Amino acid sequence: MPGESVRFVVVGNPADRRVTFFRDAVRAAGLPPARVLPWVDVLRGGAVFRPGETVRIDSPGEDPEVDAILRGTGDPARVEGTSRWYERFTEAVRDVADAAALRGCRLLDGPHDLAALFDKRLCHGVLSRAGVTVPPSPTSGAGAAVRGWDDVRDLMAEHRMPRAFVKLAHGSSASGVLAVETAGLGRVRATTSVELTDSGLFNSLKVRRYTTEREVAALVDALAPDGLHIERWLPKASLHARVADLRVVVVAGRATHALVRTSRSPMTNLHLGGARGDLTLARAAVERAGGDWADALGLCERAAGCFPDTLCVGVDLLPGIGWRNFAVGEVNAFGDLLPGLTGLKGGGAEDLDTYAAQVAAVHRAPAPDRREENDRATV
Numbered sequence: 471m472p473g474e475s476v477r478f479v480v481v482g483n484p485a486d487r488r489v490t491f492f493r494d495a496v497r498a499a500g501l502p503p504a505r506v507l508p509w510v511d512v513l514r515g516g517a518v519f520r521p522g523e524t525v526r527i528d529s530p531g532e533d534p535e536v537d538a539i540l541r542g543t544g545d546p547a548r549v550e551g552t553s554r555w556y557e558r559f560t561e562a563v564r565d566v567a568d569a570a571a572l573r574g575c576r577l578l579d580g581p582h583d584l585a586a587l588f589d590k591r592l593c594h595g596v597l598s599r600a601g602v603t604v605p606p607s608p609t610s611g612a613g614a615a616v617r618g619w620d621d622v623r624d625l626m627a628e629h630r631m632p633r634a635f636v637k638l639a640h641g642s643s644a645s646g647v648l649a650v651e652t653a654g655l656g657r658v659r660a661t662t663s664v665e666l667t668d669s670g671l672f673n674s675l676k677v678r679r680y681t682t683e684r685e686v687a688a689l690v691d692a693l694a695p696d697g698l699h700i701e702r703w704l705p706k707a708s709l710h711a712r713v714a715d716l717r718v719v720v721v722a723g724r725a726t727h728a729l730v731r732t733s734r735s736p737m738t739n740l741h742l743g744g745a746r747g748d749l750t751l752a753r754a755a756v757e758r759a760g761g762d763w764a765d766a767l768g769l770c771e772r773a774a775g776c777f778p779d780t781l782c783v784g785v786d787l788l789p790g791i792g793w794r795n796f797a798v799g800e801v802n803a804f805g806d807l808l809p810g811l812t813g814l815k816g817g818g819a820e821d822l823d824t825y826a827a828q829v830a831a832v833h834r835a836p837a838p839d840r841r842e843e844n845d846r847a848t849v
Contacts, residue, residue, distance in 0.1 A: 476833055478504035479523045479575075481512055481566055483531030487612040488544075488825075492526065495825035497834060510531055513539045513562055514803075517569040524832060526781075527579040529804040549638070549646050549664055549671035553696040556640040560585045578832070579803065580779025585664060587777060587803040590639050590699040591717050602773045603797045605788070616698040619687035626652060636660075636690060639697035642802070645673050646693050648685065649703060649736035658683040661736050666692070677735045677742055702737070704797060707737045707755065707789040709747050713738065715799065716752065716787040718767065719806050719824050720774035722831040725767040726819035727811050755793040767795050767814075775796045782806055782828050 473760060478496050482489040484506050496504040509530045514794040519525065530536045531805070538544035540558045541551035562580070567581045595611025597604050608614045608625045616622060626634050632653065638646030649661040659681050665674040671692055680686050690698070706713045712732035719727040730747030731738035738744040756763050770785040777783060784805015788797045806824040813819030819827035 475518075475522075477523050478526060478829075478832075479507055479519060480504050480526045480528055481507045481517065482509060482528030483533045483536065484508055485533070486529060486531035487530050487809070488531075488804065491807075491809070491823070492528070492825045492828070495823070495829045498826065499829050501829070509533065509536045509562075510539070512566065513558075517566045519570055519573040519575050521573050522575065523573070525566070525578060526828075527577075527584070528567060530559070542798075547672050549673055549693070550696065552638050552646070554639040556588055556787045577779075578781040578828075580777070582785075583777040583780040584803055586611050587783070587801060588640055588642075588782070589649065589697075590637055590641075590800065591697070592697065593801055594701070596776050596835070597773055597798060597801070600772065600776050602776065603769065603795075605704050605797055605799065606631075607699065609699045614698065616694055616700065617680045618694045619683075619690040620648070621694075622690050622698070622700060625700055626650070629702070631700075633703035635701045635703050636693075637699045637701070638693060641711060641768050642804075643673075644737050644739045644742055646671075646684070646696075647737065648689060648693075651703075658684050658686045660686045660689065662689070663737065663742055664689060664693075675741060675743075677737060695802040701799075707791055707793045708732075709751060709755070710800050712745070712747075714747055714752065714789065716732050716789070717805060717808065718770040718785045718787050719782065719808065719827075720770055720785060721782045721819065721824070721827045723771060723775060724818050726813045726817045726822075726827045727808060727824050728767070728814055729811055731843075745769050752789075752793070756789070759792050761795040761796075762771055769796055773801050777801065781831065782824070 480489055493504045520819055532546040536542050537546045541555040543551050563581045563584050570577045571762050586596050591609050594607050598610055608629050633651045636650050637646040644663055650658045661679050663674050663677050665672045709732050712734055715730045717729045718725050730749050730752045731744045732747040733744040751764050772785055773785050774783045784802040786799040788799045808824055813822050
């Protein structure tokens with residue numbers, strides 16, 4: 471049967487829940503145990519694969535040792551250093567891909583895809599050029615450079631954005647994200663999980679507000695050296711008086727899982743106080759507004775299709791007020807950590823969690839012929 475001899479190896483942090491869940495899914499499928507290649511070993515000595523393995527690249531996780539190599543800080547709570555992290559991470563991913571090709575391995579995460587997915591400016595540009603609806607942005611692709619608060623303020627004014635999200639180009643999990651509001655006469659407010667201290671910027675589990683331009687400028691100026699991306703802050707729909715969006719997981723081109731996230735703050739991330747919402751209510755709201763739920767999922771599949779060499783992505787789907795229109799906020803390379811969530815009806819992964827869906831997709835699909843790629847790699 472297709473995929474019968476599949477043997478997985480995960481490049482990841484052995485202590486990360488993602489790795490545990492994926493290994494559990496492999497075991498439940500009756501396949502040989504997934505081997506784990508720790509990121510710290512890859513970064514120090516290179517990736518060593520066995521012929522014919524199927525390679526999954528996972529998150530480096532919150533490993534201080536890995537963080538010290540990638541960012542030079544050794545403190546995963548620090549916000550700074552993401553530009554350095556990006557350069558070293560994408561270089562390591564390319565090395566993993568080369569080593570996998572030399573051993574005839576199948577790679578589930580394309581290095582070119584990951585390079586775009588971990589640069590919000592590049593990702594936005596890829597989506598926009600493909601006709602995927604995204605929030606307007608002056609920094610999309612090779613857009614305007616942002617050197618600090620003066621540039622952010624001027625771009626917001628030039629593009630008539632009284633409200634905008636200012637994001638670290640290489641951030642994740644809402645790290646370094648500011649929801650900025652301006653109201654003329656120098657009135658500025660930013661909502662963020664970033665804590666500004668005398669010793670630097672730190673991620674916090676507490677969403678806070680900075681209410682003076684001096685404070686906001688200090689934050690933006692400190693973040694800017696790592697690269698910034700600006701997007702129009704689109705008003706979102708609500709459920710039970712809380713703003714809402716959706717994380718939609720797309721596996722092998724199909725939207726398999728969807729989770730509603732709600733919050734009283736602009737950030738709906740669950741680790742920042744967001745809560746899981748009722749998907750049935752959200753879908754009913756879409757249909758009641760005359761929208762098309764299938765079209766909403768289709769938008770996510772189109773976004774995922776922009777990254778064809780990556781098996782699974784998590785798409786942040788932004789419903790407009792009234793639940794009729796949608797935009798893609800972000801596409802996440804490691805957006806599948808949704809414990810206990812089973813698949814959508816008709817999505818091909820009913821009764822499976824996100825990791826089991828990925829294992830099933832690989833197991834039932836014949837491995838691509840990598841001989842030509844391997845020949846090129848050995849030249």
